[in-house]
Amino acid sequence: xxxxxxxxxxxxxxxxxxxxxxxxxxxxxxxxxxxxxxxxxxxxxxxxxxxxxxxxxxxxxxxxxxxxxxxxxxxxxxxxxxxxxxxxxxxxxxxxxxxxxxxxxxx
Amino acid sequence: xxxxxxxxxxxxxxxxxxxxxxxxxxxxxxxxxxxxxxxxx
Numbered sequence: 001x002x003x004x005x006x007x008x009x010x011x012x013x014x015x016x017x018x019x020x021x022x023x024x025x026x027x028x029x030x031x032x033x034x035x036x037x038x039x040x041x042x043x044x045x046x047x048x049x050x051x052x053x054x055x056x057x058x059x060x061x062x063x064x065x066x067x068x069x070x071x072x073x074x075x076x077x078x079x080x081x082x083x084x085x086x087x088x089x090x091x092x093x094x095x096x097x098x099x100x101x102x103x104x105x106x107x
Numbered sequence: 108x109x110x111x112x113x114x115x116x117x118x119x120x121x122x123x124x125x126x127x128x129x130x131x132x133x134x135x136x137x138x139x140x141x142x143x144x145x146x147x148x
Contacts, residue, residue, distance in 0.1 A: 001117070002145050009115055012140050016113045021140070023115045024132065028122030036117055063128045071109045073134035080127040088122065 001039045006049035009040050013056050019107045023060040024068065025097065028088060033062050034096035041104035057106030062097045064090055110136035118144040 013021050023040045027033030035045065037060045044051040061068050064085055069077060114137045118125030125142040132139060 002143075005117060005143055005145065008141055008143075012113070012115050016140065021113050021115060022109070022137070023117060024128055026116070026118035026123030026125065026128050026144075028119050032119070033122075063123055063131065067108060068132075068135075071135040072131040076134050077131050080130045081123055084123050084127075 001036045001044070001049065001051075003049040006039060006044060006051045009058070010050050010054065010056070013058060018056050018058055021058055023058050025060065025062045027062065027093070028084075030089060030092035030096040033093050034100050036060075037062075037097045037100040038104065041100060041106075055104065057104060059105050059107045060097065060101055062093050064088065065094055065097065111138070113138050113140045115140055116142035118142065120144050120146045 025033050025036050038045055039051055040058045040060050043053050043055045116125045116128045118128050125144040129139050129142050
């Protein structure tokens with residue numbers, strides 16, 4: 001995950017409180033989405049960025065997960081995301097991100 | 108779950124971009140504190 005974005009996530013968690021912040025991902029690949037989810041919950045697994053050794057424990061979801069989709073307006077969702085949802089490996093992404101969340105998210 | 112919550116968006120240029128995620132989360136009442144579109148290539 002981009003080092004600058006790690007810094008922004010860290011700052012936002014400090015400013016608003018980790019319990020009040022949710023990270024929403026849009027990654028195309030399950031592996032990349034899982035890596036980003038791990039970075040904001042358990043800390044940077046590559047030990048390269050500001051979140052190395054910083055387990056923020058943030059709640060993290062991919063935008064295609066049912067928990068998020070069900071709370072959004074269906075027409076807007078279809079217009080903005082419907083097309084990509086058809087081409088992404090939705091099940092793999094859901095499994096990867098929810099697995100990371102269950103292991104490392106504290107909120 | 109999203110209503111009134113602060114959200115940070117990490118979109119993906121080859122997946123779902125930050126702007127599209129912002130648009131749908133706005134309909135759920137979430138407050139976007141930052142939004143970006145990464146490029147993983």
